[in-house]
Amino acid sequence: MFSLPNKATIIEVGPRDGLQNESRTVPTEAKLAFIAALQAAGIQEMELASFVSPKWVPQMGDARDILAQAPKSGRQIVLTPNAKGIDRALAAGAEAIAVFVGVSDSFNKKNINKTTDESMTALEPLIRNLKDEGIFVRACISTAFYCPYEGAIDPQATLSLCKRFIKLGVDELSVADTIGMANPKESYSLFKLLRDEFPGTLVAAHFHDTRRMAIANIVAALQAGIDRFDTSAGGLGGCPFAPGATGNVATEDVVHMLHRMGIDTGIDEEKLAEAVQVIEPHVSKSILTGMYTLYKNRSEAT
Structure with a gap:
């Protein structure tokens, strides 16, 4: 029998990664209610928003308001693409910042118009400054396995980029x-x-469910010693710069699986399903993840 951890941490990315590609404008009040409901379910680490140009990601235009008004609970992470985004996030009171770089040059250029090496060169002094100021820094490694433009990524290339961040x-x-x-x-x-x-080092696994293998990939990551997972309530998500990418693996499905495996997350499954109900009326995507559908059907039948 393979070894499994006793506990695992869920990093909820629904309010940011889950909504960033949503075609309908989600009201700030609905986002805040979603965040509060997720916190009430027991989620202690969450990506709240991203400080990117509203021109490119209109859904994140209210990032400052979200950070200012969201209930202060646990680690609240905001994504920033560059120095301007970092400055805006810090001015808004951010205490945990995520930066991102793609292993693939092609993906990186499509995303932020820089090669991977150019991105790292620009980020190096910014990360050092953030650490000098005591800010928690999360490095998001995009296209760690495959790129929509280049295909399979050499694991050594992913390792090399991770080493630079470390x-x-x-x-x-x-x-x-x-x-x-x-x-x-x-x-x-x-x-x-x-x-x-x-x-x-804290290492989290971030899987999209394009080919319905995210859950299996999480089990494999557990076997490899990983106990931190990025997930999105309702399976919401997608990337505007990654053609074909579907939503993130659903938080409720991952939490249910972990609990059935005897791995504690500290998250209440019914309250988590209620959080999905909060955001469902505001998104265009049909939220039909396994555990949420079962919970919703059960609730409607009673």
């Missing part, structure tokens, strides 16, 4: 299967490599 003193690596093409063997192999290389 040298800068980041607190956490969030390693993403951005377009949902990884399989469990690849998940185990890469996360075992990273876990062995960085035993003292």
